[in-house]
Amino acid sequence: MSYKRYHIETKTAPLENAQIFKTIVNRADFCINCGICQTACPYDVHERNPDYRSIKGSGVRGQGSEKENTSSFVPHPSPLTPHPFSWIDLPQMASPKNANCTTCFHCVNECPVGALSLAANPDYKTHGDDYYQTQKVEAILFEAKTGRVPVSGAGYRGPFAGKGFDGIWTDMSEIVRPTRDGIHGREWISTAVYLGRRPKRLALNGKTQAAPRCRELGVPIIFNQAPPPVNDPELTAILLEAAQAVGTLAIVEGTSWPAGWASPPAIPSFNEKTWLRAPETNPGLLELDFCDIYPEDWLGLLKEAKTRWPQTIIIIKVPLDPKLAYSLVRFAEEGVDAIHLAATPQGTTKEGEHLTSTVKTIDETLVDHGIRDEISIIVSGGIAAADHLPKLILCGADMVAIDVACLIALGITKFSTERGALKLQGPLMIPPKTLGVQRIKNLVGSWRDQLLEILGAMGMRDVVRITGDTGRMMLHEDLDKEFRALFPKPPNNWDPTYG
Ligand code: SF4
Ligand code: SF4
Numbered sequence: 001m002s003y004k005r006y007h008i009e010t011k012t013a014p015l016e017n018a019q020i021f022k023t024i025v026n027r028a029d030f031c032i033n034c035g036i037c038q039t040a041c042p043y044d045v046h047e048r049n050p051d052y053r054s055i056k057g058s059g060v061r062g063q064g065s066e067k068e069n070t071s072s073f074v075p076h077p078s079p080l081t082p083h084p085f086s087w088i089d090l091p092q093m094a095s096p097k098n099a100n101c102t103t104c105f106h107c108v109n110e111c112p113v114g115a116l117s118l119a120a121n122p123d124y125k126t127h128g129d130d131y132y133q134t135q136k137v138e139a140i141l142f143e144a145k146t147g148r149v150p151v152s153g154a155g156y157r158g159p160f161a162g163k164g165f166d167g168i169w170t171d172m173s174e175i176v177r178p179t180r181d182g183i184h185g186r187e188w189i190s191t192a193v194y195l196g197r198r199p200k201r202l203a204l205n206g207k208t209q210a211a212p213r214c215r216e217l218g219v220p221i222i223f224n225q226a227p228p229p230v231n232d233p234e235l236t237a238i239l240l241e242a243a244q245a246v247g248t249l250a251i252v253e254g255t256s257w258p259a260g261w262a263s264p265p266a267i268p269s270f271n272e273k274t275w276l277r278a279p280e281t282n283p284g285l286l287e288l289d290f291c292d293i294y295p296e297d298w299l300g301l302l303k304e305a306k307t308r309w310p311q312t313i314i315i316i317k318v319p320l321d322p323k324l325a326y327s328l329v330r331f332a333e334e335g336v337d338a339i340h341l342a343a344t345p346q347g348t349t350k351e352g353e354h355l356t357s358t359v360k361t362i363d364e365t366l367v368d369h370g371i372r373d374e375i376s377i378i379v380s381g382g383i384a385a386a387d388h389l390p391k392l393i394l395c396g397a398d399m400v401a402i403d404v405a406c407l408i409a410l411g412i413t414k415f416s417t418e419r420g421a422l423k424l425q426g427p428l429m430i431p432p433k434t435l436g437v438q439r440i441k442n443l444v445g446s447w448r449d450q451l452l453e454i455l456g457a458m459g460m461r462d463v464v465r466i467t468g469d470t471g472r473m474m475l476h477e478d479l480d481k482e483f484r485a486l487f488p489k490p491p492n493n494w495d496p497t498y499g
Helices: 036-040 107-112 134-146 232-245 297-309 323-332 355-368 388-395 404-409 433-459 478-485
Strands: 024-026 048-053 071-078 084-089 091-093 116-120 169-172 194-196 213-217 221-223 248-252 266-270 286-287 313-319 338-342 376-380 399-402 474-475
Touching: 036 107, 091 313, 107 116, 116 297, 134 404, 134 433, 169 388, 169 433, 194 313, 194 338, 194 376, 213 313, 221 232, 221 248, 221 433, 232 248, 232 433, 286 297, 297 313, 313 323, 313 404, 323 338, 338 355, 355 376, 388 399, 388 433, 388 474, 399 404, 404 433, 474 478
Parallel strands: 221 399, 248 266, 266 286, 286 313, 313 338, 338 376, 376 399
Antiparallel strands: 024 116, 048 091, 071 084, 169 474, 194 213
């Protein structure tokens, strides 16, 4: 078998109904159809419409109505006549492609008759919600469309602080050298992670050691089931095929587990209602969703599952809660292979604590009990941007399970995630399978490239080496406290002019 380097095949996958744009380009009726804006715009916003040629001889100047296909004669420099202009017939200007506009105003400045103007798109802020803000939705759509890393071109203009993920700064001590070496393959940085149980040490005393019960994934990203009410077989089919293509896994509702897959990239998930319908054969991987079961019953169910499926990698899904840290140590000791910590869709515990601090607490508790390295931790909920992935890994996650981000990548941009539930505004529109699979592949490819950038900037060659490495991150909250201790609040009569 020949060596194959891990690679995600990305290619442009535009989705017509998934375009968010800030600016609307207006062309006034008195446009003379000269085409100067077409030449001026570097992003092909202005084009002619070959279906609407003007009618020679009508003598009407201007853009006219496309429906009536009225004429449009323009002054045009001609090499054949001494006169600087000759009147020629050209296709009319088409409606501007607003989604391409970067608001540079070049065409507005160049238009000889002042027919162009730019206006804010009133629909722009209606995408996403207060957590999945429009800029985040826009970034995911770009990543899913192109598979590339979004670059603003003018540097980051936001604050270098904030709550939750925005309050975490990562170690960039190696950034002095080209950080894109990892992306461009000039150096190899591994993003492979293991899901499942790994032995604590090798047994070298002649005893036979059981094979590790774990699965290697190409990226530290798996696909979570979309939060209710979304439970769509077409969506599941897209996620399974994308998971297969990028070498990862998709958690699927257990009763719809596609047992026909030869090597299923699926983790069938069963809860207290569907538990009895779980397969008797070894499914390879299995998630037991304990989120709606009393914690007192968890251990009994886990033991039953271990007896029923001794060869299966068993993941337990529990709500993200720092109070459960010691219970999770017990589960790890009882043989669970992986723990799925489920935050709310807005990335908090039920009490509103941000997931990063809770994941850190749970990771540290498992480390203190000497069991952390034997199991895997999956974190889901509120993972809305590429930078959330390395930040959660630094806090102690082995991998993340993304859900709403996949929905956005598939063009579902009008929703809300308030009060712990996903509410769609309008019907669920799933794109054709081939297009949907490519967009999910693009999203994962882009997030992986951004992970490679961070690993390169840290000088790390393997993502597993940063798991729980909190020394490689700084919390704005802590730094702020240190700063204020050194420089207490100035007195009320302090004049900054004189120090
Ligand atoms: S403002 Fe700039 S990007 Fe937008 S249409 Fe005009 S030239 Fe193109
Ligand atoms: S530059 Fe102005 S007048 Fe010329 S085609 Fe464009 S909008 Fe019309």
